[in-house]
Amino acid sequence: MLDSTDMRIVHMLLKNAKVSLAEIGKEIGISQPAARKRLEKLRKKGVVLGSTATLNERRIGWERALLALDISKSNYLRTLDSIKSTPMVTSVYTTTGPYALAVEVLGPVGIIKEVTRKVSKIRGVKELCPITFVEKIK
DSSP: OOOHHHHHHHHHHHHOTTOOHHHHHHHHTOOHHHHHHHHHHHHHTTSOOOOOOOOOGGGGTEEEEEEEEEEOSTTHHHHHHHHHTSTTEEEEEEOSSSOSEEEEEEEETTHHHHHHHHHHTSTTEEEEEEEEOOOOOO
């Protein structure tokens, strides 16, 4: 379980993955070495897995979509493996509600429709509802 200090560090990293240990320490009221130890502990626990760059996808001609999928229970793992190995699929989530999976797709504009078509034809995919993100507001 994370304490309030760990949660504050996690929130700072979510806002800026490149935040310095000095900034973390100053913001939270701990020393830089204490911030380093906290961050190392979060990494060892598997809470912090790495750091990523946030891209302005539109500026590089990319788009992001979410595919809500209903898939058959028979051959579930084979269907899931096919979905996960599809190019441009960046994440696959199990969900609650009418759809079993949410599949995140990221790539050049125009490719998303092709990926959507490809995923819809995977054996075991019963229904697909595509949602293309237009603009990130926050």
